[in-house]
Amino acid sequence: MKRFIIDKLLHWHNERNSKPLILCGARQVGKTWAVKKFAVQHLNNRIHIVDFEKYPDRHKIFDKNLNVKRIISELELLLNKSITPGRDLLFFDEIQSCPRAIMSLRYFYEDLPELKVIAAGSLLEFALKEISFPVGRVQFMNMYPMIFAEFLYGLGKDIMAKTLISGTNDGNRDFSETIHEMFLEQLRLYFFIGGMPECVKTYRNTNKLKKVFNVQEGLIEAYRADFSKYAPYSDKQCLNSVLTNTARFAGQPIKYTRLADGFTPPTNKKAFDLLNMARVIYKIPSTPLARLPLGALASDRKFKALIVDIGLMQYLCGLNISEEIYKKDLLNIYNGALAEQFVGQELLAYGDKQLYYWARDAKSSNAAVDYLLQNNAQVLPVEVKSGSAGRLKSLHLLLKTFPDISKACVLSQRPYSELLEQKFVFQPLYTAMNLIK
Structure with missing residues (x-):
């Protein structure tokens, strides 16, 4: 498999004054695999791994004090290996289970800056809330499930992946109908398999969607098993309902009252915020x-949401696969919700920036545009919709209201085209990542 985050890890490693790195991301998105692969590809596998979840006895090394020279000395004894600053990588895996190891990162930066340190884990934000953690002593990097191009690499379709990626540099290619349809069929698979590495690996090895759905079930159960770790912050049943209903309402403005029956809106909000964290x-x-x-004027009350992964989303929604997967237009699958999830997931993972959507500030209007991006010093509105420019009423209204916007993008199943007099660019759905500049 190929993960683009490895290039980001290399950039961090090569920075002269890089700080200890905390790699953040949901469970099972591939954090540990990526760090190990990075070490193999770029460091001749000079990596020392301390797994705090697998070996909880290693927490005790950090209990006495946070003197990094002592810590390194004891880790060398434990691992039976020399740890060489300036050459080796020290990797703290599942660091959320050892808060004092998180606290030690500041002292690695202050007292042993020549040693490169990466820490990774899930539910890290929960651990960080419980400790005194000074800002400015570490760097953060976010990791997400595999985007569509990585999915293509994962299935061995390297030429397709490279062709898709080249669109970020060369512009959008005018493919023949045959090639266009080939991309759409692979995207159809991605809608149901998603980007969780284990799901992609399972499909590559078995070519069976049923096996993938079994993996997705296990991943959802693993997330639900984590709900006990959220205590005493929220009710387990409430968390489960909020997760499922957030998936079902993807692409729609969310009201807390609809997320979990039998619980108050403040309770549902707390559960939603915890899942977001x-x-x-x-x-x-x-x-x-x-x-x-x-x-600047983003609303905390009017919002939509994405699920971490499109494959897990369709599983949570309980789609009738035999019916949905054969719909000719991808934007008709689950009433377009999967397409909007896909675009948001691509933009979030590839751009790694907060996403917004436009909603007209008027009680009498439901006008809304799916996403707003900041590309350099420009705002790019993005709409996920099939059909002609004449049906894009909200997008027309936005462009009329904000005439400084130079263009808007419509992602659909159509091939690439332009209506420059209306400021519209139509791009195939599978090119969503190419909107990030």
Whole structure:
């Protein structure tokens, strides 16, 4: 498999004054695999792994004090290997289970900056809330499930992946109908398999969607098993309902009252916020302004949400696969919700920035545009919709309201085309990542 985050890890490693790195992400997105692969590819496998979940006895090394020279000395005895600053990588895996190891990162930066240190784990935000953690002593990097291009690499379709990626540099290619349809069929698979590495690996090895759905079931159960770790923050049953209903309402403005029956809106909000903190869901606030900075007037009350992965989303929604998977237009699958989830997931993972959507600030209007991006110093509205420019009423309204916007993008099943007099660019759905500049 190929993961683009390895290039980001290399950039971090080669920085002269890089700080200890905390790699954040939901469970099972591939954090540990990526760090190990990076070490193999770029460090001749000079990596020392301390897994705090597998070997809880290693917590005790950090209990006495946070003197990094003592810590390194004891780790060398434990691992039976020399740890050489300036050459080796020290990897703290599942670090959320050892808060004092998290606290030690500042002292690695201050007292032993020549040693490269990476820490990774799930539910890290929960651990960080419980400790005194000074800002400015570490760097953070986010990791997400595999985007569509990585999915293609994962299935061995390297030429397709490279062709898709080249669109970020060469512009959008005018493919023949045959090639266009080939990309759409692979995207159809991605809608149901998703980007969780174990799901992609399972399909590559078995070519059976049923096996993939079994893996997805196990991943959802693993997330639900984590709910006990959220205590005493929220009710387990409430968390489960909020997760399932957030998936079902993807692409729609969310009301807390609809997320879990039998619980108050404040309780549902708390559960939603916890799942957002755990990176199982992502909040997409609305904004009435399509100007920079996009977050200036973002609403905390009017918002949509994404699930961490499109494959897990379709599993949570309980789609009738035999019916949905054969719909000719991908934007008709689950009433377009999977397409909007796909685009948001691609933009979030590849751009690694907060997403927003535009909603007109008027009680009498439901006008909304799916996403707003900041590309360099420009705002790019993005709409996920099939059909002609004449049906894009909200997008027309946005462009009329904010005439400084130079263009808007419509992602659909159509081939690439332009209506420059209306400021519209139509791109195939599978090119969503190419919108990030």
